[in-house]
Amino acid sequence: MKKLLLVDGNSMLFPTYYATIGQSRRMTTSQGIPTNAVFGFIHLLQKAMADIQPDAMLVAWDCGKPTFRHERFEAYKGTRKELDEELIVQMPVVREYLDAANITRYEEEGYEADDIIGSMAASAPDMETYILTSDRDLLQLVDDSTRVILMKKGLTELDIVDKAELQARYGLAPAQITDLKGLMGDASDNIPGVKHIGEKTALKLLHDYQTVEGVYDHLDEIRGKRREYLEEGKESAFLSKELATIYRDMKLPFSMENLALHPENPQDFYRKYEMRSLLQQSGDDAAQQQWPVAEIERVDFEPDGNIMLAAASLDSFMDQTFYGFVFPRGTECCFLPLEKAKEDPSFLTARSWTTWDAKDFMHLLNRSDLPVADFQEDLHIASFLLHSQATTADSLMEALGIVLPESFKDLGMKSKGGSSRQRMVPVMASLAGQLSQKKEKILAGLKEENMEDLYRSIELPLVPILWEMETTGIQCDRQRLDTLGVEFQKRMDDLAARIYELAGHSFKIESPKQLGTVLFDELGLKGGKKRSTAADVLEKLRDEHPIADLILEYRKYSKLMTTYITGLAKCIVDGKIHTTFNQTMTQTGRLSSSDPNLQNISVRDEEGRQIRSLFTAPEGHVLLSADYSQIELRMLAHMADEQAMIQAFLDDADIHTRTACQLYSVQPDEVTDQMRRVAKTVNFGIIYGQTDFGLAQTLGITRREAKEFMNIYFASYPNIHRYTNRIIEFCEEHGYVETLMHRRRLIPEIRDKNFMTREFGKRAAMNAPVQGSAADLIKLAMIAVKRKMEEQQVKSRLLLQIHDELILDVPEEEKDLMIGLVQEAMDHAMDLRVPLKAGIHTGKSWDEAK
Structure with missing residues (x-):
């Protein structure tokens, strides 16, 4: 039997984004386009394709506009938060990938991706169908020929669910998934369900009466409050079941032949979005470029182009191991070991070098008891000014068109052998050789883009200042740190005891799974479909149960202990x-x-x-x-030439009070603390390009009120409005x-073609x-x-x-x-x-x- 793979695009993209957004190394291109969600999406898609080996494939998307469900229930999905800008930016990029890989995608106004998938699965009964998603609503589509592949936490495992597995886990048939939603609702989609009926109760009712209809046919058998809840929520139960039911009769504008899988290798896409590892996996030979290295014992010639790089481990400057010096000579690169350099007086007197990271080099020389060099150029800083969105070494290499034998990210991973001498020397040799070819172009670029003065009057002179600050360090009271650690730990212990008392037993508070069980199963709090224990969820639970406040307080001290008490203790040297x-x-x-x-x-x-x-x-x-x-x-006042604001600063007035006077039409002595706080939020909101929607969210007011504040603000400071328009x-x-x-x-x-992406660009501008x-x-x-x-x-x-x-x-x-x-x-x-x-x-x- 041939295989069909149906992919729930939004349901895949969202968790890959949120699972990787908190990583210390942000995944962006040299142009600053975030790619973490796209990378995760591609990784999961390729894994599923490798596991399933489909003959045909379709990726379905939500259209982002109201559907027929909104006509039935206006508040459908009404509680969802505004998407992160960095996620919005990646939505057109992942569609671009699918086009480059020749994978069919589809979306249609008025319907959701679930409906497209349901209709497609229904039209292919003679195929072995797999549905890739993180949304358990799609379990209702499971049948003899259809399985659902659920994404597990961590994005590394896929969980295949068939009819037998669904029955074993929930004791439900696929069709009963909609009945479950009808009774318990779904907070993530704002499907109301029956008030006070949670998952445990809903499952018991379905085990007894099979369907929502069956529950209400036997309502006289149900006693107490539960019956009252069901009677009050009858209309909501049937509406909720309808909202949760996937529509399977769409007339899709393609046949199974159109979905036949003929994938193409999207190397140009990987290059455009600087996905080095995927490019290497795709067989790109250019990713393997190396320069031959000759180890020497002394320098009896002038290094080509004065390019001089340090080969060292990729630890912090206090812990680096310095291996030696790398510089180009003709078509090869020379490596002078540190111990040999110390024996070569002529080399040590040649000090006007061009390097990649001057400050790092200065630390290495200083810690090796060598004179600190006079660096003529720092090509890392110069290149960054030209490609300011390339905020990692690897993304900057991509922007410059430099291909190294290994990425700096991989070299920094201790599990892969770390940045040893054997690994670092070939990489730095390749970098030195390619920099010698690109040096003049990089420096010429600064002139062309009018940034040479910025480079030479600010960034270069700052290097030795920062080096001296880092070398000097700031004194930290270790005894006071230990005392504070004991104090914070006692507060954590006291908070934990109070949490355990409310829960009725001890558990691992740091474990989202154990905490979720306590909150949503044992205490019966509303956790929504995802049972999240994130801070924003706990904030909403504060009025429902005192345990939420205690957990938030516990987490605050836990973070203080990890980040500062333990974290700083590890960093104290002398x-x-x-x-x-x-x-x-x-x-x-x-x-x-x-x-x-x-x-x-x-x-x-x-x-x-x-x-x-x-x-x-x-x-x-x-x-x-x-x-x-x-x-x-x-x-802002200077750049916009806003006279009213300039005068306020010349008068040494409180600018937030002055703005409050404008917003509320009051005199300075009538401005309350709350008025000033609002004015301060508006002042800084304008700097950050905040919209009326964003301002309303921040201040907790209506969008109309926020819009009125902004209109008054721009009327009071008209040049600021003109300035922002001019900048855009x-x-x-x-x-x-x-x-x-x-x-x-x-x-x-x-x-960008996408409206939300353009709006993000305007705010950044x-x-x-x-x-x-x-x-x-x-x-x-x-x-x-x-x-x-x-x-x-x-x-x-x-x-x-x-x-x-x-x-x-x-x-x-x-x-x-x-x-x-x-x-x-x-x-x-x-x-x-x-x-x-x-x-x-x-x-x-x-x-x-x-």
Whole structure:
């Protein structure tokens, strides 16, 4: 019997997205297009095709518009959240893949993918049909020739369900799936069911009476509250069963012959979306390029093009192993082992090099007791400026057209052998050889795109500053850290005891499965179809049961323990934390921090302040914190030339109070705290390109009220409205936006055929110039502060940059000098129409200085 594979497209794409969105390494192209869901979709599809070996295939999609079910019940699927922008962007991409692979896809207005699949399965009784989905509603289609393949958690296993398996699991026949939904409802689709009838009760009723109709035919046999619930919910039960029933009589515009599978190798698609592993699997020979390596004992010639790379393990800079130096010579690359380089005086005096990652190289030289080199060019930073959406080394290689023997992601995986000398040298040799061919083109690109000044006046001078900050580190009070750990653990233990008391027994709170059993089975809370224990679900359960609040509080302390107490303890070296600052990991140009990340410590709650109190000044020193005030709003006022907002800053007025006066037509002394909070949300919402829908969600108001706030805002600040429109028009024409320093962010989404994707592009276009200009400003401030410190020959040291804040270690005797020096440097770091204002505070700890 021939095999037919029917795929529920939306049901596959959504879980692959949510299963991978939280990964530390975001999957994006060099143009910034997210690809995690597409990659997962392709992986699962190829696995199913390999397992099933189908003769014909169809991928069905929801159309995204109201269906006949909405006509019967207007609130059908009405509780679903707005989709993440990064998921919306990938929807047309996965369809593009199917077209490239020659796999038939179909969607039709008025119907859902389930109806297409049901109609297709019904028209092929003589085929062995398999339905790939994560939606258990499709179990109603199981029959003698049809099986459902359910995606399991983790995206690595597929679970095939036939009639026997369905009976064994639920004690139900396929047709009873709709009866089950009729009684218990389905929160994910907003199918109401019968109020107070959950899955356990619904299954018992169906085991006794077979169908919804059977339940109501025997209603007189049912006693107590259950009968009352059923009587009250009769209309809802029959409506819910109807909504859950898949329609199987669509007139589809193709025959089985049209679905015959003749797959094509989509190598061009893999190249376009930079899916290196899939490209290699597809047999692309270009992915295997290598340069021959010659190991040498000394350098008796000038390295070609002054390209010099370091071969080292891919650990954090504190733990790296330095293997040696790699550089091109003719058609091969030379490898000079570290021990040989230390014996070669002539090599050690040749110091004006072009490299790939100058800061990393400086750490390696410094830790190897070698003079720190004077790096002429950093091609990693230069390339990133040209391809700002390539925020990983692998995606940047793709953008440059560089093909390496192994990806950096694979090299960093310890389970695959790690980044040993044997693996790293060939990779760095290949990179060095290809960079020698591309160096001039990369540097010329900076000139062509008007970013040479950004590169040479901001990014390159910042490298040695960041290297020194990382090397210096910030003191961390280990004793206080341990004490805080004991305190947090006690709070967790107390919370756990209260949770166990409410549950009636102990269980593993961190286990979603065990927690779900407690919440939804034992306590009878409404968990919906997916029985999720995510934070947003627990928030909704707060009013239903006190256990929800306790679990949220427990999770907060659990995260604090893992991220900060345990996490920071592992990173303390000689009493200090040495974080890594990254110049090439954010599209807006902001610095990021890693190993550990010190930029996400909350300043809004007591626990965050307790964590900040761990970072202290040495004896006889203080920490100095300098933080720009409302810098993004100041940038917006300057870039839009919005006179009313500029005047507010010139008057040193509270901009949120001033905006509240406009929104509510009141005087400043009449502005309440709530009015100011709303005004603050509107101010920042405009910067981030928030829509009236998004603003309504954030403020908890109606969309009409949000729209009215935005209309008043733009009437009060008309140049801001003109500016945002101008930016969008520019981006639509050119495909990018830029900061005051001409840093570019490419936004291809703004030209996409999909409406939602274009809207995402517009919001990104409005935000990037403002946020990026603020990022450029704080970097200029760091350079200005460092220059003045060198002129004054002070002992003070820059330690951290946290978004718009600088942290310095200052000897007590230099405190007054440094306050004036930092204030002067930061307040005049950039010439704007509005005054720059840095708030400066000092203290013995980061918390005191904040």
